[in-house]
Amino acid sequence: MAGHDGDGNAPEAQGTGLRAATPKEHRTVTRVTTILETAASAPDGIRLAALCAVLDAPKSSVHGLVQGLVATGYLVERDSGYVLGPAAGALLGAAVRPAPADLAGPAMERLLREFDETVMLGEPVGDSIVYVQVLESTQVIRYSAPLRTRRPLYPTSTGKVALAHRDTARRNAYLRARLPDERERARVREELAAVAAEGVAFNRGETLPDVSATAAGVFAGDGRLVACLAVAGPTPRIAERLDTVADAVRAAAAELSAKLSRTGGAPA
Structure with a gap:
């Protein structure tokens, strides 16, 4: 076998x-x-x-x-x-079927209204995440996410979601190439297992000390991860309510996944 x-x-x-x-x-x-x-x-x-x-x-x-x-x-x-x-x-x-970005607007707008922090929709592209849609916070101090630019999978919150749903061999190869210390890789593998089990990932100032974020996966009808929905903001402002934001992001991502399933969206 x-x-x-x-x-x-x-x-x-x-x-x-x-x-x-x-x-x-x-x-x-x-x-x-x-x-x-x-x-x-x-x-x-x-x-x-x-x-x-x-x-x-x-x-x-x-x-x-x-x-x-x-x-x-x-x-x-x-x-x-x-x-x-x-x-x-x-x-x-x-690509005639609806893509996540075609359907994500209402859910992203609700998250923006509720938390007034930057909302992002990212898609896995090889060993990167690319933000394809962004709604920025209206607050003067805010996180500005780069559109159509490759971002690393780790330690971004969207990238952690993508890695958590990647096959074992590809995930391990990615981690070996970027994390030379085996103890660190073991810790990250445990974190990614928790992301897969709980349906949500966190980045608590790991990429930029002053920015924290949370993300959840968006899935096509066949169960494939096709996008990641995330909310990010200045760490001093968002840190204490990040768990609450995560619950809302997970619910919004599930709603978007259901829409994709109903419409037959996200091309193969």
């Missing part, structure tokens, strides 16, 4: 002779996706020299990748720069 070794690694895939691999970054794939993400954030176009600087790669290498993306329609050359092409739009158009 298939299983895992003591460190959570998968054995050889049955009948293939190949070891079940833990996903990891590939330099070419990372460069291509970075080019597309950079172009997406520059609607007026991005020049080749700027792409080389972002990738910290030679012009010859980047030019070849860019020309390949132009040839396949994922980029279009415009005024000596590059913008997203029709092939990228076709991919986006294929």
Whole structure:
């Protein structure tokens, strides 16, 4: 019967002779996706020299990748720069079912009214979390979350939720790469087990000492984690009521999950 070794690694895939691999970054794939993400954030176009600087790669290498993306329609050359092409739009158009961001507005607005702290909807993207929707607190001193920017999975509250629902081998590989001390990894594994059991994660000043947050998972009808809903604010103001905020976030995330299930939302 298939299983895992003591460190959570998968054995050889049955009948293939190949070891079940833990996903990891590939330099070419990372460069291509970075080019597309950079172009997406520059609607007026991005020049080749700027792409080389972002990738910290030679012009010859980047030019070849860019020309390949132009040839396949994922980029279009415009005024000596590059913008997203029709092939990228076709991919986006294929996602016809409602995404979490399409349905999250009412729940996020209620959380903002109740606590007047910044509310965020994040989606797992590889080994990162990307905030796709943010409602900022109206208070002068507040947490401002960066939109469409990759954030680490650990120790962010949204990232902890994503890690808690990741398969064991990938979770352990992520922790080994970022936490060299085994005792620290063991502590984090216990924390993530509690996140999975309780349905809510906390970040009590771990990323920024002056900011604390809580998050809960949003799930598609088949049980897949597709997003994380979170509330964050200045630690001195939010710390004492973080448990109360967590209960509200968990309830709002459950409501959003139910909406996705009813509408058949969150594309595979």
